[in-house]
Amino acid sequence: MLSDYIERFVAWLTDERGYSPHTVISYRRDMDEFASVAGKNLNVKDINTQVIRNFVYSLNIRNKSSSVARKLSALRTFFKFLEQENLIEKNPMGAIARPKQEQHIPVFLSVDEVFSLLEAPGADESFGARDRAMLELLYSTGMRVSELVDCNMAHLDFDDEMVRVRGKGNRERLVPMGDPARRALKDYFIQRETQVRKRIQQGKKFDGEAVFLNSRGGRLTTRSVERLIADYGRKAGIDKPVTPHVLRHSFATHLLEMGADMRSVQELLGHASLSTTQKYTHLDMVHLMKVYDKAHPKARKR
Numbered sequence: 001m002l003s004d005y006i007e008r009f010v011a012w013l014t015d016e017r018g019y020s021p022h023t024v025i026s027y028r029r030d031m032d033e034f035a036s037v038a039g040k041n042l043n044v045k046d047i048n049t050q051v052i053r054n055f056v057y058s059l060n061i062r063n064k065s066s067s068v069a070r071k072l073s074a075l076r077t078f079f080k081f082l083e084q085e086n087l088i089e090k091n092p093m094g095a096i097a098r099p100k101q102e103q104h105i106p107v108f109l110s111v112d113e114v115f116s117l118l119e120a121p122g123a124d125e126s127f128g129a130r131d132r133a134m135l136e137l138l139y140s141t142g143m144r145v146s147e148l149v150d151c152n153m154a155h156l157d158f159d160d161e162m163v164r165v166r167g168k169g170n171r172e173r174l175v176p177m178g179d180p181a182r183r184a185l186k187d188y189f190i191q192r193e194t195q196v197r198k199r200i201q202q203g204k205k206f207d208g209e210a211v212f213l214n215s216r217g218g219r220l221t222t223r224s225v226e227r228l229i230a231d232y233g234r235k236a237g238i239d240k241p242v243t244p245h246v247l248r249h250s251f252a253t254h255l256l257e258m259g260a261d262m263r264s265v266q267e268l269l270g271h272a273s274l275s276t277t278q279k280y281t282h283l284d285m286v287h288l289m290k291v292y293d294k295a296h297p298k299a300r301k302r
Contacts, residue, residue, distance in 0.1 A: 001040060001042070001043070002035050002041065002042045002043070002044060002047075003035055005044050005082065005087070006031045008081075008085075009031065009078050009081050010027070010028050013027060013077075017169065019170070020168065020170070023168065026070075026074070027077065027078075030071045030074035030075070031075070033071065034075060034078075037054065037055045038054075038055060045088055047088075047092055049095045052075070052092050053096070056072070056096065059071060059072075072098065075093060076093050079091045079092065079093050106246075107240060107241070107246050107249060108246060108250040109238065109240075109242070109247070113236070114139055114250055114254075116238065117135060117229075117232055117233060117236045117238065117247075118136060118139065120232040120233075120235045121135065121232060126215075127215070129184070129187045129188040129190070129191045130191060130212060130213075131228055132184050132187070133188035134212055134220075134228070135229070136178075137151075137177060137181045137184070138229075138247045139181075140176075140177050140181035140251075141165065141176070141177055141178075141181070141268070142175070142247075142248050142251035142252060142255075142268055142269050143165050143175065143248070145222045145244035145245070147166065147270075149210075149219060149225060150166060151163065151165070151211045151212070152209045152210060153210075154209070156177075156185065158182055158185075158186070161177050161178065162175065162177060163175055167270035168270065171270065173268075175268055192213060195213060196208075196213075196217070204217060205217060206218070229242055229244055229247070230242055248269070252265050252268075252269060262274065
């Protein structure tokens with residue numbers, strides 16, 4: 001039955017591919033949606049192109065093209081798993097075209113807006129040092145919010161100013177953290193040590209591995225970080241939504257504006273494909289046009 005193979009697929013994603021829990025949950029949700037349309041009791045050998053097209057049609061009725069593309073990506077991975085396990089003879093996804101997606105230019109902050117955001121956490125606030133270090137590390141490294149909350153003390157190398165980041169597909173990369181982030185982290189660790197010592201004295205538990213702790217001594221969650229950053233964005237007077245991903249976009253955009261090459265930015269962001277990084281070329285061209293209009297004698301606006 002299809003539902004049984006979905007369970008095997010989820011186990012394969014976790015045990016063999018090393019996908020993160022968040023990604024596995026998303027894949028399971030997408031596959032459960034497919035099973036609800038195709039039929040949970042359907043034999044995988046009976047799934048043909050028409051079954052897939054019926055599913056795509058149902059998706060197009062109520063989803064954006066980006067959502068359809070993501071769900072079909074999960075389906076392609078599922079049938080790749082079935083092929084690898086010799087559970088099907090022919091992959092029905094071969095004749096399914098990838099949906100065209102609208103090209104959205106990522107939202108990013110100006111350098112001045114980033115600096116205002118970094119200054120938003122007050123030094124006199126209970127977790128001001130922690131939140132400043134969190135913001136500095138996000139902007140300094142361009143890491144994803146999931147990578148930030150998963151960061152352990154052992155991943156930080158203060159001597160070489162590097163951080164070991166575990167990204168999608170359990171892939172690891174080394175990213176420079178920069179001196180401002182290093183100083184902010186060391187300031188936060190004074191606060192963190194006080195928090196940990198107090199919990200030990202009170203006989204309370206704490207997460208000794210996690211870099212960023214919440215008020216209960218546990219690891220910060222992605223939702224908490226997203227909420228904190230949105231609050232600091234409003235406090236800094238930034239008139240656009242501020243999220244961890246917006247900081248990641250800002251990191252990439254500012255690097256390109258300062259002359260970094262695309263391949264280096266790809267490595268720093270942890271993108272498996274250069275095409276994923278190339279969306280930032282649109283932003284870079286906007287910057288280049290502004291420079292051109294300002295600097296070229298024949299391009300100046302009168």
